[in-house]
Amino acid sequence: MAVKVLQSIHVPHRKNTEEMAPVRFDSVKTVIIPMAMHIGAPAKPVVKPGDSVKVGTLIGEAGGFVSAPIHSSVSGTVKKIDDILLSSGSTCPAVVIESDGNMTPDESIKAPEITDFDSFINAVRASGAVGLGGAGFPTAVKLKVDPERVEYILINGAECEPYITSDTHTMVDNPDRMYTALAMLKRFYPKAHIIIGIENNKKKAISVMRRYSDNVENCDVCALPASYPQGGEKVLIYNTTGRIVPEGKLPIDAGCIVLNATTLSFIGKYLMTGIPLVTKCVTVDGSAVKNPQNVIARIGTPAKDIVEFLGGFKEEPKKALYGGPMMGISMPDLEQPVLKNTNAMLFFDEKGCRVPEPSACIRCGSCIDACPMNLMPTELEHARVNHDIERLKALKINLCMECGSCSFVCPAKRNLVESHKLAKLYLREASAK
Ligand code: SF4
Ligand code: SF4
Structure with a gap:
């Protein structure tokens, strides 16, 4: 399919973990689960210290229409509810849970019954889904639009930031989940042309997604030039559809819904199993990390525990980031937990994060x-x-x-x-x- 391209740049890819199968880290002792892991009103805690919880137990209910519920990622005991400093500089309550190591699932977990559009939206809301590529916008809010308005559904699998490979792994390793979700989108947005946008250097992901998308009517995989910021929402919309989101408006005002590939995969998993959002595939990399790897971690797992699990640091990191080096946000400390929208945790040594002194603008343009x-x-x-x-x-x-x-x-x-x-x-x- 034809691809239009906005201005872009070439950044070093450094996808060190691309060929490595993700490893699971379940033996976390204590998880710290903030009630603000999404855009909108923070969730309201519905548990108290001393309560027993299981994997998938609701611990925070949505705090408003633009919000999302939050579930326990381990089985164990609620230790406290304490304010946590977020990387944005603000604070929010976090539920601290000591794991019993058993990962016992909550008895209430069962695959949702989808009978109509409303039950689909309610299921997505109950799953706790938010934009998992970094934005954290509640997915049910994004999907709750008149299906007649939806001309395109764009699945963002560009993953243009250096280092990060978690979306690519999600697409390659769990195509059945992607397929389940794609089929459901087709059912409720029948007029929409679904386009899965993937950078053309991710050949395996393109070929796997093509195999599955062939079975979904009006669904294509678009191989995009490997350039940055190919995965920016407005960039992806323009580059795949030629449409421009009007200033101050949302993608739906250009007839589009954009979903991150990992978000879509999670929705597919939830529809199949009813297990809410309790784990996340996170790329752990950077010059200070001994053994870079993709880790499937429990939400709330502290950064330092994940790195320790991977064998520790080569040397003390001088900079830790949530996300990639282009758009990532600094972590205030290594106690910071895996959040719903954490796709990467990067750690850099002194040399790796040295910022050159700026000089005067030479007006080069x-x-x-x-x-x-x-x-x-x-x-x-x-x-x-x-x-x-x-x-x-x-x-x-x-x-x-x-x-x-x-x-x-x-x-x-x-x-x-x-x-x-x-x-x-x-x-x-x-x-x-
Ligand atoms: S950071 Fe803003 S001004 Fe700079 S290139 Fe990106 S969109 Fe343009
Ligand atoms: S015009 Fe100035 S600010 Fe812009 S790239 Fe050149 S030197 Fe940097």
């Missing part, structure tokens, strides 16, 4: 050429330094997806993306006033 949203990063930085809110609005800072391409290509090593994040903060403060 490389950042402008690299921006997939056609923004002017250097002008945005100038407006931010001058606190010029009107200019920031005119330059459309709101369209910046914080992909980091501008920073990556800048020969003067200016930290443009950091500047854009600050600029958005200024704008939010100004609108609040």
